[in-house]
Amino acid sequence: MPAFAPRPVRTLPLAILFSGAFLPLSALAQDTATQGTTVALPALSVTANRVPTPAAGTGSALTIITGEELEQRQTSVLSDVLREVPGVAVNRTGPVGTLTQVRIRGSEGNQTLVIVDGIEMNDPSSGSEYDFANLLAGDVERVEVLRGPQSALYGSDAVGGVINIVTRRGKGPLSAKAAVEGGSFGTLAGRASVAAGNERYDAALSGQGVISDGVSVADRRRGNPEKDGYRNGTLAGNFALRPTDNSEIGVVGRYTRFRADTDDFVGGRGAVDSGTDTSGEQYFGRLQGKVAFFDGRWEHIAGVSHGNQQRDYRDSAKTVTSSYEGRKTKLDYQTNLTLTGGPAEHVLTAAVEHEDEKAISKSSFSNFDRSIGSTGLVGQYKLGLFERLTLTGSVRHDDNDLFRDATTWRTTAAYLIDSTGTKLRASYGTGVKNPTLFELYGYTATYAGNPDLKPEKARGWDAGFDQPLWGRRASLDATYFNQRIRDLITGTGRTSVNMPGESRVRGVELGLSVEPVDKLVLRGSYTLTDGEDSTGTELVRRPRQLASLNVNYRFLDDRANANLGIVYNGRASDWAYDAAYNRQVVHLAPYTLVNLAGSYRLTEQVDVFARVENLFDRHYEEVWTYGAPGRAGYVGLRLAL
Structure with missing residues (x-):
């Protein structure tokens, strides 16, 4: 049996996509970004309504993170920056490279739909959840985090929200970039890219990787001194051709190969040192075409995407004990019609999507090979009035192979008060989450x-x-949210069941952005979450309080940059398992992490940079009995040609 931390609730399949993966880069251009605040939201969101929408017209709670912010923080693993997003909890089962779950507003990890360049990443063989462990940040241009039920737009996996990730595309003359860094725990990382583009085409190719001796996956304070290493190599590319002013054909691809040393999980003891490891491959691809008529007012988008994620679990003798493979293929078509008249703008959207998922596992104790298919029909009407009021209404019907057909809906409103610049917003939505094949x-x-x-x-x-x-x-931004789930699927240790009654999650999200002087930006967030199942028991791995502060300063004529990041993760509960795998609730202590990063441009082509992670060497557990790295330092060099 693979060595892993038991997932606290369940796992599931089915989803939807559309991201704007081939939206021209000029349409995505932005200034700086903050955590969902008015002052720094980029001009457009491509996720909130499945069509490019001005930030002032989005009624859902939304956070956008730019590639510039990732570079300022020197983010190497994308999940780390999500810790600073309001309403988002991140749990990593040990050091970098181990199972990493992301939960939005108290929902389960497999209730978050993850999209990269228009490709759905949720893994049918891993409970329809996306494991962020192996997603490096070196080629990411933009991240949108859309919070709240989004099944009406994106299907089963979007009950909690959507994380949409867009990688860099080519722009301007042929250019090349490279970076290398090294530091604590025997870590060496690097990345390189080439890109070019003009009004008729764009192309980009990147490679990135990391090698680390690591630290023990099982908490060393519990008597586990063995180091567990990690390897990751990722290749990604995209190409788009625009034969006419109103058409585009594009293709994207992504390949990752990884190996992570792991530790065993023993009932009654939790994680313990062992010589086990997990290795695997992931490859994703998408082909998409776009065409627009009537001066761009009637747009058609059609695409096909495929993903395959495979992993092997090996024992200390390096013998494969079990293998898992998840496959997902999707066909989609969307059309958008924009009509204007007087002070009103009407956008009508219709989409049809068909998805097939397969999960395969092989082990000494069982073989598993199951498939499921679904077809979704989506309709949305977006109304804009006087450039102040934006209303949307969305409905989706899913025809499922294994379950009853489901209909979900969503409505949003955003109103801008010109005299004060205030944006008032609200949304309501329903969602359905299908059981996973496993x-x-x-x-x-x-x-x-x-x-x-x-x-x-x-x-x-x-x-x-x-x-x-x-x-x-x-x-300043503030949001109150309230979400309820019936028939919540939970694990009992030996199987999964639907809980009777209704589980509820409610809370408050706050964000603040301040630029007291030019080039000094402070961004803070705070989230209070109250979540419990139908029995009144606190939902596990959902901290009641989350907070973050990020301070960034550019100086010396923008040649130098300094960044301070502070993340607070409040007390949370988790499950501990006895020798018979019966569970009981345990509590995880709160912790605060402080990170420092700085860079200096030596020439127009050469930058040096350095960072310190976990500056005060805090010891903490994000998952019961699993350890985390202590203080670490890294230095590196960036080249641009």
Whole structure:
């Protein structure tokens, strides 16, 4: 059986996509970005309404992170920057390279849909959840985090929200970039890219990788001194051709190969040192075409995407004990019609999507090979009035192979008060989350599937405002959210069941951005989450309080940059398992992490940079009995040609 930390609730399949993966880069251009504040939101969101929408017209809670911010923070693994997003909790089962779950507003990890360049990344063989462990940040241009139920637009996996990631595209004459860094735990990392583009084409190719001796996956304070290493190599590329002014054909691809040393999980003890490891490959691709008529007012987008994620679990003798493979293929078509008349703008969107998923596992105790298909029909109407009021209404019907057909809907409103710059916003949506193939039919030495599971049903709403202050040098945003889920699927240790009654999650998200002087930007966030299942028990791995502060300063004529990041993760609960894999609730202590990063441009082509992670050497556990790295330092060099 693979060595892993038992996932606290369940796992599932089915989703949807559309991201704007081939939206011209000029349309994505932006200034700086903050955590969802009015002062720094980029001009457009491509996720909130499945069509490019001005930030002032998005009624859902949204955070956008730019590639510039990632570079300022020197983010190497993308999940680390998500810790600073309001309403988002990140749990890593040990050091970098181990299972990394992301939860939005108290929802489960497999209730978050993850999209990279228009490709859905959720893995059918891993409970329909995307493991962020192997997603490096070196080629990321933009991240949008859309919070709240989004099933009406994106299907089953989007009950909690959507994380949409767009990588860099070519622009301008042929250019090349490279970077290398090294530091603590025997770590060596590097990346290189080439890119070019003009009004008729763009192309980009990148490679990045990391090698590390690591630290023990099992917490060393519990008597586990063995180091566990990590290897990751990723290649990515995209190409788009625009034969006419109103058409585009594009292709994207991504390949990752990884190996992570792991430790065993023993009932009654938790994680313990062992010589086990996990290795695997992931490859994704998408082909997409776009064409627009009537001066761009009627747009058609068609695409096909495929993903394959495979991993092998090996024992200390390096013998494969079990293998898992998840495959997902999707066909999609979307059309957008824009009509204007007087003070009103009408955007009508219709889409049809068909998705096939397959999960395969092979081990000494069972073999598993199951598939599921679904077809979704989507309709949305977006109304803009007087450039102040934006209303949307969306509905989706899913025809499922294994479950009852499901219909979900969503509505949003955003209103801009010109005199004060205040944006008032609200949204309400419903969601459905189907059981995963493993929950239905899976089998291990300690777990049997339950084919009688029912889909989960969710409903949620939020309301908030974005307020610029101090002559737009500052911005404050606040959101209240409330979400309820019926038939929540939970693990019992030996199988999965639908819980009777209704689970609920509610809370508050706050964000503040301030630029007290030119080139000094402070961004803070705070989230209070109250989540419990239908029995009144606190939901595990959802901290009640999350907070962050990021301070960035550019100086010496922009040749130098300094960044301070502070992340607070409040007390959380987790599950501990006895020798028979019966579980009980344990509590994880709160912790605060402080990171420092700095860079200096020696010439127009050469930068040096350095960072310190976990400056005060805090010891903490994000998952019961699993360790985390202590203080670490890294230095590196960047080249641009």
